[in-house]
Structure formats: C-alpha cells, structure tokens
Amino acid sequence: MELAKLSNEEEGDAMANGSLMKEICHGKVIINDGYDPTDSMSTEREEFLPHPSGKKTIQFTDFDGKTSFGMSAFNLSNSIMGSGILGLAYAMSNTGIIVFVILLISIAMLSAYSIHLLLRSAGFVGERAYEKLGLKAFGQPGKVLAAVIISLHNTGAMSSYLYIVKYELPLVIQAFLRLEETNRMWYLNGNYLIVIVSVLVILPLALMRQLGYLGYTSGFSLTCMVFFLISLIYKKFQIPCPLPIPGNISMVPPAGTNHTLSEQCTAKLFTINPQTAYTIPILAFAFVCHPEVLPIYTELRSPTKERMQRVANVSILSMFVMYLLTALFGYLTFYGDVETELLHTFVKVDPLDTLILCVRLAVLVAVTLTVPVVLFPIRRALQQLLFPRKTFHWVRHTGIAVVLLICVNLLVIFVPNIRDIFGVIGATTAPSLIFILPGMFYVRIVPNDKEPLKSRPKIQAAGFATIGLIFMVMSLSFIFREWTSGNGGSHVGGH
Known part of the structure; x- marks a missing residue:
C-alpha cells in the first residue's frame, strides 16, 4: 500500500x-x-x-487486523446477546406487543447511532480504543474513567453469567441424571462447577491472543441460542393455555372462570402497570456491546468506519430479530403467567421435559462461551492503564486473565448478594457506555472547525448524552425503590 x-x-x-x-x-x-x-x-x-x-x-496504525467480516459479526452479536434475553417475554407482558416493538426498534436504532459516534470519534483520533478516546477528550482523567467503567461493567456481566452457571448447571445435571434433591454429590455443587468451567473452558479461550479467534465459539454460542428460539417456537404449539394445574390431569378449568381464563389467554397490545416503567431500562440496555466494538474494530480486516458500521448493523439487526421472536413467542406461550426468567416458567410446567433440559443446557453453553469475549475489553482496559507503552507479552496477557477469573469466581462463590451491587453498577455503567460517553467524546473530539458546537451533529450528540443521564437516574431510582420496599435487588441495568 x-x-x-x-x-x-x-x-x-x-x-x-x-x-x-x-x-x-x-x-x-x-x-x-x-x-x-x-x-x-x-x-x-x-x-x-x-x-x-x-x-x-x-487509517489506523495501532494494529493490522486479520479478522473477517463474518467472525467480527459473530463476536459482536455474541457480546450483545446477554442473559437479559430470558427476561424479554416478561417485559412484553408488562408493555404490550405494540409498545414493546416500538421500544425495541427505537433502542436498536439508538444503539447503532451510538456506535456511529464511537467510530467517527475513533476516526478523528486515529486509535481504536475506548480509553484513548477518553484520553483525547478529557486527558488522563477521561482515560481512567473510561477504563474503570468498562472494567466494572464487564466484570458485572461476567459475574452474572457465572451466577447462571452456578445455579442452573447443578439443576440441569440433577434433572438429566434423575437424581433426588437430597443428593449432595460434589458435582452438584455450583461452586465447584464454576471453578471447573472457568479452568477447562473459559480460561483457554481467554488466553487467545486476538479476539477474532473467538469468532468460532461465538458462532457456536449463537447457534445454541437459535436452538433455544426454535424450541421456544415449537413449545408454543405444545403447551396449552391456561397452563396445566398440578394434580388436575383433565385440565378442566373450575366452573365460573371461563371469562377470566379467556382474558388470561389473550395477548394485549397495550399494557400499563407498575412494572411497565421498569422494563424501559431493561430494554434500553438490551443492546449493550460498546466495550467490545472498538476491540473488534481493531482486529477487523480492511478496517474502515463504513465496514465496521456494517458489522454493527448486521449484529444489531440479527439480535433485534432474535429478541423480538423470543419475547413474542415466550409471551404468547404463557401470557400473564410468564416469569421474569423465561426458562423458570417452562420448568414449572414440566421440570423433566427433555427438550427443555436441552434448551437449558444450550443456554448455559451460550452464556459460558460469552465470558471470554467479555473478558477481552477488561484486559485491554487494564493494559492501557497499567502498561500503556508495553508491547504484547504472554506472561502479562495470561496473568491478567487468570487474576480476573480468580476475582470473579471468588465474588460469585463468597458474595451471594453481589447481584444487588452489580445491579447498581449496571444501572450506572450501561448508560455511560451506550449514551453518555459516546456523546461526550464526539462533542469533545470532533474539531470545532469541522463541526461547530451549535452544529446539528454535535447538538444531537449532546442530547444523546442527556438521554443517558435520564436513563441512569430512572434505573437507580427503581433499584433504590425496590430496596426500600423490601423486594430485594432489581435486575434493571443488567445485561
């Protein structure tokens, strides 16, 4: 060249x-x-x-990317698809189908716009690192702030995924082996299982030198979630409405309840209830992938802003379709009886259903294979903070991954209520990564001679950051309200 x-x-x-x-x-x-x-x-x-x-x-001098378009799309899609997909049917039940679709479309478009701001800012800086955007915009404090927010957010995501492994994997093993609940064998201990999974599966993948190598495991993870979606659609036509009443084999509804049951099995287009406001932040954070955008951009082959934007658009569109179908068929299967986590509702119907057990196992595999993708931005942020001028070294690369996994495992094992803490962290870091930082970076980084402060793009970026502040206040207020009411921690802000 x-x-x-x-x-x-x-x-x-x-x-x-x-x-x-x-x-x-x-x-x-x-x-x-x-x-x-x-x-x-x-x-x-x-x-x-x-x-x-x-x-x-x-365009860039920081790295010569070799990852293909498809592998990059797999990795970004995998980073978007979090455990929150299991709660979307519950969100639809509290908003109605039309409101849910409008919200989901709006948030997908906002997420694509946010990535556009990041990529455009990276183009002016000439570097593809969130931390270096912070350095260019606000100096060393901006670099530290960006690195801390990314580390906290992705540590919370890793912890939430390992919590799923800790509590779900023992139940799946127990159901497959048809063991009694009183069985106390070591392989039914969630603490042992997350250590085994971390050592045998997560750590080897986290030691990959480049994020692009995880495109194959990300593709397999997405395949597991496609299997989950296909099974969900199949079960929609197998499970009757109303749900079978335990002990009532004939499933004949009690006399005088036909009208109530008819309403119970009717989909609602618009719904307003006390839980409706809680679903808005949940949906707002459904497309969180921004810590991974720039690392994936770094390793993209033939990198241009337009090419990376296409990667983001393909990933967001594919996840939009998956989110919509999961929410729709989950809601149309259980209607008002759907629980906050969709799989729990299936387990209540038939805990030993073989297909549902396979689906639960597929979700566990998908969640486990997402952890290494989430770990990469944390390691990169720590390297930018602690070793900004050091070249790649296997000992440092491996050491950071091992320390991160040890810390997250200790949190999940010894702090049972850590979800409340990371609920607050998610409610603050997610809007910062999606809305606030991209908007503020764009306003500060793009030269005023190119775009004046009063130009339309910069006014839009400033308004975008303001939306993030509003979401942050909403999310924190919902969490604190639940705490004060004694209902426990909120899942708002989780990924």
Missing part, C-alpha cells in the same frame, strides 16, 4: 517528536516499535491526508 507524502516540515516534526518512525521500503510502511500511540496529532497528519492517486491510505 502506498503512503501519502508529507511536507518536509511535517516529516521533521514527526521525527523530532519521536512519536512516529517509519521506513519506506519498496512502497511498504514499516512501523517501528518506538511509535507512541498516544500522539494522536501525528497519527492524524500521517494517516488521514488524502493520497494524490486517490487511493485509500491506512
């Missing part, structure tokens, strides 16, 4: 600063290890000048 020519003065500045040293050999650019990635101005001068021949020059 050819290099855009610099003026003698610009070449002298770049060499004098020691920020960018290059050798031009047979038309190719070789970047020396002495390159300082924090010098964004020299990066912009070198990489964003138009080439006289009209050909596109290299």
Whole structure:
C-alpha cells in the first residue's frame, strides 16, 4: 500500500517528536516499535491526508487486523446477546406487543447511532480504543474513567453469567441424571462447577491472543441460542393455555372462570402497570456491546468506519430479530403467567421435559462461551492503564486473565448478594457506555472547525448524552425503590 507524502516540515516534526518512525521500503510502511500511540496529532497528519492517486491510505496504525467480516459479526452479536434475553417475554407482558416493538426498534436504532459516534470519534483520533478516546477528550482523567467503567461493567456481566452457571448447571445435571434433591454429590455443587468451567473452558479461550479467534465459539454460542428460539417456537404449539394445574390431569378449568381464563389467554397490545416503567431500562440496555466494538474494530480486516458500521448493523439487526421472536413467542406461550426468567416458567410446567433440559443446557453453553469475549475489553482496559507503552507479552496477557477469573469466581462463590451491587453498577455503567460517553467524546473530539458546537451533529450528540443521564437516574431510582420496599435487588441495568 502506498503512503501519502508529507511536507518536509511535517516529516521533521514527526521525527523530532519521536512519536512516529517509519521506513519506506519498496512502497511498504514499516512501523517501528518506538511509535507512541498516544500522539494522536501525528497519527492524524500521517494517516488521514488524502493520497494524490486517490487511493485509500491506512487509517489506523495501532494494529493490522486479520479478522473477517463474518467472525467480527459473530463476536459482536455474541457480546450483545446477554442473559437479559430470558427476561424479554416478561417485559412484553408488562408493555404490550405494540409498545414493546416500538421500544425495541427505537433502542436498536439508538444503539447503532451510538456506535456511529464511537467510530467517527475513533476516526478523528486515529486509535481504536475506548480509553484513548477518553484520553483525547478529557486527558488522563477521561482515560481512567473510561477504563474503570468498562472494567466494572464487564466484570458485572461476567459475574452474572457465572451466577447462571452456578445455579442452573447443578439443576440441569440433577434433572438429566434423575437424581433426588437430597443428593449432595460434589458435582452438584455450583461452586465447584464454576471453578471447573472457568479452568477447562473459559480460561483457554481467554488466553487467545486476538479476539477474532473467538469468532468460532461465538458462532457456536449463537447457534445454541437459535436452538433455544426454535424450541421456544415449537413449545408454543405444545403447551396449552391456561397452563396445566398440578394434580388436575383433565385440565378442566373450575366452573365460573371461563371469562377470566379467556382474558388470561389473550395477548394485549397495550399494557400499563407498575412494572411497565421498569422494563424501559431493561430494554434500553438490551443492546449493550460498546466495550467490545472498538476491540473488534481493531482486529477487523480492511478496517474502515463504513465496514465496521456494517458489522454493527448486521449484529444489531440479527439480535433485534432474535429478541423480538423470543419475547413474542415466550409471551404468547404463557401470557400473564410468564416469569421474569423465561426458562423458570417452562420448568414449572414440566421440570423433566427433555427438550427443555436441552434448551437449558444450550443456554448455559451460550452464556459460558460469552465470558471470554467479555473478558477481552477488561484486559485491554487494564493494559492501557497499567502498561500503556508495553508491547504484547504472554506472561502479562495470561496473568491478567487468570487474576480476573480468580476475582470473579471468588465474588460469585463468597458474595451471594453481589447481584444487588452489580445491579447498581449496571444501572450506572450501561448508560455511560451506550449514551453518555459516546456523546461526550464526539462533542469533545470532533474539531470545532469541522463541526461547530451549535452544529446539528454535535447538538444531537449532546442530547444523546442527556438521554443517558435520564436513563441512569430512572434505573437507580427503581433499584433504590425496590430496596426500600423490601423486594430485594432489581435486575434493571443488567445485561
């Protein structure tokens, strides 16, 4: 690839600063290890000048990506699809079908716009790291803030996934083996199981040098969730409404309740109840994937803003379809009887149903394979904070992954009420990652001579950040309201 020519003065500045040293050999650019990635101005001068021949020059110098479009879409889709998918049917039951669809479309579009802000900001900085956007926008405090928010949010996500493994895997094993509830064998202890899963499955995947290598496991994880969706659609036509009453084999409803049962088995288009307000933050955070966007962009082959935006659009669209179908068929199966976690409702109907057991196992596999994808941004954030000028080293790469998994395992094993804490963390970090930081970064990073403060794009970005503040206040108020009412922690803000 050819290099855009610099003026003698610009070449002298770049060499004098020691920020960018290059050798031009047979038309190719070789970047020396002495390159300082924090010098964004020299990066912009070198990489964003138009080439006289009209050909596109290299946009970024931080990494030469080799991951294909499809693998990148798998990884981003897998990072979007969290455990919250099991609560979408409950959300639909509290909003109605039409309101739910409108909200889901709106939030999917907002998420795509948020990624657009991130990618455009990254283009001006010349780096594809959330922490470096914070550095460019607000200096060292912005870099630290971005790294801390990413670490807290993804640690909470990892903990929530391992909680599912801890509590669901023993029940699935017990059901498959048809064991009595009084059985106390070690392989039914959730604490042992999460350690085994972490060592045998999660850690080897987390040791991959590049996130792109996880595209295959992300694809398998998504396949498991497709199996979950197909099984859900099949069960819609197998489970009667109203639900079978335990002990009532004939399932004949009691006399005088026909009208009530008729209402119970009718889908509602619009619903307003005390739980409706709680579903809005849950849906708002359904497309959280922003900590993974820039790492995936870093490893994308032939990286351009348009190409990465297409990756994001494909991922968001595919998850939108999966979310919508899961919520719709889950709701149309149980209507008003659907619980906050969809699989629990199936278990109440028939805890030993073989298909449902397979579905529960598939969900466990999908959740487990998501953990390494979520771990990568935390490790990258810690490296940016603690070792910003260090090159890749296997000992450091491995050590950070091992320490992170040990810490998360200890949290899940010894702190049974950690969900309440991460409920608050999720309610603050999720709107920060989706709305607040992308909007504020865009306003601060894009030069005023390119887009004045009163220009339409910057006003939209500022309004976008304001929406995030509103969501944060709403989520925290709902959580604290539940705490004060004695109903326990909220799931609002979880992923």
